[in-house]
Amino acid sequence: MNRSGLHGVTRSLTFAAVALTLLLQGCATTSHASAPVPQDPFESWNRGVFAFNEGLDANVIKPVATGYVYVLPRFVRTGVTNFFANFNDLWSGVNSVLQGKLGNAGSDGMRVVTNTTVGIAGLFDVATGWGIKKYPEDFGQTLGVWGFESGPYVVWPILGGSSVRDSFGLPLDIAATPGFWVDDTGWSIAIASLQIVNKRADLLKASDILDDAVLDKYTFVRDAHLQRRRSLVYDGSPPDVK
Amino acid sequence: MSASKLLAALCAGVLMVAAPVLRAQTTEVSASMASAMQSPDALVQKVSNDVLEAVKADKAMQAGDVKKLNALIETKVLPYVNFQRMTSAAVGRYWRQATPEQQASLEQEFRTMLLRTYTGALSQVRDQTVQIKPSRAVQDGDEVIVRTEVRGKGDPIQLDYRLERSPTTGWKIYDVNVLGVWLVENYRNSFAQEITASGIDGLINKLAQRNKTAAART
Numbered sequence: 001m002n003r004s005g006l007h008g009v010t011r012s013l014t015f016a017a018v019a020l021t022l023l024l025q026g027c028a029t030t031s032h033a034s035a036p037v038p039q040d041p042f043e044s045w046n047r048g049v050f051a052f053n054e055g056l057d058a059n060v061i062k063p064v065a066t067g068y069v070y071v072l073p074r075f076v077r078t079g080v081t082n083f084f085a086n087f088n089d090l091w092s093g094v095n096s097v098l099q100g101k102l103g104n105a106g107s108d109g110m111r112v113v114t115n116t117t118v119g120i121a122g123l124f125d126v127a128t129g130w131g132i133k134k135y136p137e138d139f140g141q142t143l144g145v146w147g148f149e150s151g152p153y154v155v156w157p158i159l160g161g162s163s164v165r166d167s168f169g170l171p172l173d174i175a176a177t178p179g180f181w182v183d184d185t186g187w188s189i190a191i192a193s194l195q196i197v198n199k200r201a202d203l204l205k206a207s208d209i210l211d212d213a214v215l216d217k218y219t220f221v222r223d224a225h226l227q228r229r230r231s232l233v234y235d236g237s238p239p240d241v242k
Numbered sequence: 243m244s245a246s247k248l249l250a251a252l253c254a255g256v257l258m259v260a261a262p263v264l265r266a267q268t269t270e271v272s273a274s275m276a277s278a279m280q281s282p283d284a285l286v287q288k289v290s291n292d293v294l295e296a297v298k299a300d301k302a303m304q305a306g307d308v309k310k311l312n313a314l315i316e317t318k319v320l321p322y323v324n325f326q327r328m329t330s331a332a333v334g335r336y337w338r339q340a341t342p343e344q345q346a347s348l349e350q351e352f353r354t355m356l357l358r359t360y361t362g363a364l365s366q367v368r369d370q371t372v373q374i375k376p377s378r379a380v381q382d383g384d385e386v387i388v389r390t391e392v393r394g395k396g397d398p399i400q401l402d403y404r405l406e407r408s409p410t411t412g413w414k415i416y417d418v419n420v421l422g423v424w425l426v427e428n429y430r431n432s433f434a435q436e437i438t439a440s441g442i443d444g445l446i447n448k449l450a451q452r453n454k455t456a457a458a459r460t
Contacts, residue, residue: 078395134397202396209362212456213355215432215448223431224423231422236400238422 039226040153049155050218056158057200062207065200079123080198084178086115086122088136091176095137099145104135136232138173140166144233153222158196161225282405282413283374285322286388290372292318297367304365311361319360324406324414325353331416332429333437333445340442348442351449356425358456370394372401384408 040046069077093108111127111134119126128134143165144150151164162170174180179191214220231238280288296314297303303310329349330337340348375389384407392399402419417426436445 081396136397205362205366209359212362212452213359215436215445215452219432219435220428223428227424227428228422231400236422 039150040222042152042154046153046155046161046222047218049157050161050221052157053155053160054217061196061200062204065197065204068197069201069204077198077201078125080194081202082115082119082125083122084195084198085125086112086119087176087178089115089134091173092135092137094176095139095142096135098142099137101135101137104137107133108135108137135235138166139169140173140229141169141233143169144229150226150229150233153226161221163226163229166229280413282386282388282403282407283377285413286390286403286405286415287372287374289319289322290390293364294367294370294372297364298369304367306365308361311364312357315357315360315364322414324416325349325356327406327414327416328352328356328426331426333433333442334430336434336437336442344442344446347446348449351446351453352429354453355449355456358453368394386413 089108089111093105093112096102096105096108110132112122114127114130114132115122115125118124140163148165150166153161153163154167155161156167156170159170177192177195179188179195182188182191210220211217293314296318297311300307300310303314326349329352330345332352333340333348337345370392371394373391373393375391377387377389386405386407388403388405390401390403392401400419400421403415404417404419404424405413405415407413417424419425433445436448440448
């Protein structure tokens with residue numbers, strides 16, 4: 001690991017630790033926007049950050065993503081998605097190993113090898129066409145499989161909704177993205193921004209549908225997120241909650 | 243005109259009017275009989291395929307033609323969905339406190355919102371197929387979970403259904419799971435929050451308002 005990479009990981013972990021400390025101090029004086037929900041004791045903070053993120057999205061990210069879709073042809077955007085997904089497959093493989101799911105890790109590994117070589121640095125997702133399955137995993141899920149409960153919902157600026165447990169995984173998940181390892185700060189930010197904008201572009205249509213389907217967007221997104229994370233930890237088959 | 247000719251004309255007239263009604267009723271009966279006899283897996287596969295094929299073959303639907311999409315859903319999907327159970331499950335413990343009129347309004351508004359969401363999602367269909375996944379869960383009498391996967395260009399999307407069987411109407415869907423999120427459970431907190439803040443009528447009004455603004459936009 002090069003020195004700037006290690007420094008970056010330390011920086012991210014420090015940020016996470018400080019933020020969590022402030023969060024826990026803040027929750028002592030939290031007032032609830034509505035009847036307290038068991039998994040959301042930080043609701044005031046969360047709603048505040050959520051509102052900030054929504055504002056950032058409406059004013060900056062969504063317009064940029066819309067322009068991005070307008071300017072770039074679909075096959076280019078697919079290439080970008082595939083490029084970043086390739087790194088995600090690598091990180092998923094690592095986490096599958098940590099969770100003892102060696103078969104899944106093997107599949108993810110095959111995907112990375114295939115897409116990096118035949119798929120030319122990950123730009124083409126050849127592996128899916130060849131039937132090599134993807135098993136998305138991240139460090140939050142790994143902690144879940146290791147037995148850590150998700151803990152309350154936490155919303156971070158820009159990064160969005162998470163949980164106390166998953167937040168410990170976020171710095172490592174970020175370290176697994178390509179932008180993190182680039183020494184030049186300008187390029188690092190550029191690559192990270194490209195990843196964010198491309199992801200947002202992929203989700204443009206879905207977010208429009210979402211806005212029409214909700215009463216209170218914060219509540220809906222929170223509950224969907226928590227349900228989805230729980231489902232992911234159990235790979236799609238969570239035990240029933242009675 | 244002689245009496246017999248008048249009588250014949252009258253009979254023909256009645257038959258012409260009655261025929262489509264009879265045909266519709268027969269179709270309804272045979273559809274529900276068919277669905278009663280079909281396994282829930284086969285039912286979900288058939289409905290999914292019918293809907294996807296219809297959208298893939300129609301450019302207008304892919305462009306977002308709401309009328310055509312609604313017509314498609316009305317014929318191919320609605321007969322197999324139990325909205326009353328969906329609504330009562332999402333409203334939860336407040337359902338019993340609601341008057342029959344409130345219950346009907348809740349069902350109406352929730353149904354409109356869900357259909358609009360579904361229409362929006364359908365209009366995005368390009369080349370997707372639906373695969374039924376082998377079910378590990380044992381069918382528990384009259385309730386079952388059918389697991390499917392929507393496959394297309396991107397990552398496969400998990401799409402599960404909860405179905406219940408009634409002796410008269412066969413299998414009907416009463417909950418949907420997209421990417422690990424069960425719809426009914428997800429709306430439960432939203433609805434409870436709204437009811438606590440402004441009562442059942444408040445929830446109905448908010449839903450109606452949401453439906454109105456969305457409809458005005460299309």
